[in-house]
Amino acid sequence: xxxxxxxxxxLYQRKMPATWWLQKQSYFLFMLRELSSVFIALFLLVYxxxxxxxxxxxxxxxxxxxxxxxxxxxxxxxxxxLFAVYHSVTWFQSTAVVLPLRLGERLVPRQIVTALHIxxxxxxxxxxLILFLALKG
Amino acid sequence: MTTxxxxxxxxxxxxxxxxxxxxxxxxxxxILVGFALPLGWITDTGALYRNWWVKLYLFVLIVLPLxxxxxxxxxxxxxxxxxxxxxxxxxxxxxxxxxxxxLTAWILLKI
Numbered sequence: 001x002x003x004x005x006x007x008x009x010x011l012y013q014r015k016m017p018a019t020w021w022l023q024k025q026s027y028f029l030f031m032l033r034e035l036s037s038v039f040i041a042l043f044l045l046v047y048x049x050x051x052x053x054x055x056x057x058x059x060x061x062x063x064x065x066x067x068x069x070x071x072x073x074x075x076x077x078x079x080x081x082l083f084a085v086y087h088s089v090t091w092f093q094s095t096a097v098v099l100p101l102r103l104g105e106r107l108v109p110r111q112i113v114t115a116l117h118i119x120x121x122x123x124x125x126x127x128x129l130i131l132f133l134a135l136k137g
Numbered sequence: 138m139t140t141x142x143x144x145x146x147x148x149x150x151x152x153x154x155x156x157x158x159x160x161x162x163x164x165x166x167x168i169l170v171g172f173a174l175p176l177g178w179i180t181d182t183g184a185l186y187r188n189w190w191v192k193l194y195l196f197v198l199i200v201l202p203l204x205x206x207x208x209x210x211x212x213x214x215x216x217x218x219x220x221x222x223x224x225x226x227x228x229x230x231x232x233x234x235x236x237x238x239x240l241t242a243w244i245l246l247k248i
Binding site: 031 | 157161166167169171177187190191195198202207212218237241245248
């Protein structure tokens with residue numbers, strides 16, 4: 001797929017200080033949302049490393065899961081979880097704006113669309129949990 | 138105005154798919170991997186990761202949010218005043234996600 005964009009050299013570019021996102025609460029929350037992707041990616045790399053331990057045998061895998069019980073790792077995973085939940089909620093809120101839901105002539109209120117997504121999220125999470133418990137060795 | 142062709146819609150598609158995967162699936166995995174297993178609420182020997190459906194699922198779970206990260210982080214760094222080196226940033230961010238994809242595929246095929 002391809003798209004088009006104007007020549008950047010012909011656009012007006014306003015000078016912004018690097019700390020612009022500290023000047024307003026909404027900008028700060030925007031930055032937190034962007035930062036959530038960093039913690040999600042870091043968590044997934046740790047998870048990938050844990051799966052990689054299986055190439056060294058099941059003992060190495062179990063030993064690594066135990067190493068994650070140190071206070072430092074628990075703290076990291078707590079921060080990652082908070083960012084991940086923040087990503088989920090903000091993602092569902094923006095989905096409700098980007099993909100409005102219609103019932104006949106009427107537009108379903110955004111809050112309802114977000115709530116439906118959060119409900120689906122809980123169902124999917126429980127499904128993953130049940131499947132993990134059913135398949136684990 | 139020039140009509141320079143870009144690959145942006147392609148990367149945006151991966152960003153969006155990664156955002157959906159991260160929103161629906163990542164929190165429950167953090168609870169499992171980050172808390173339930175280390176704290177001994179449940180035990181696991183990792184045998185399920187040899188199931189090919191599980192491998193396919195994990196590939197989607199790990200890889201798509203990496204492209205989500207690449208897209209967001211690239212634009213965030215640009216917004217924080219690093220626009221002059223945006224070409225380098227694009228290579229580092231999207232290149233990092235591509236390396237992550239290869240690494241994930243390699244590990245999942247190896248176990």
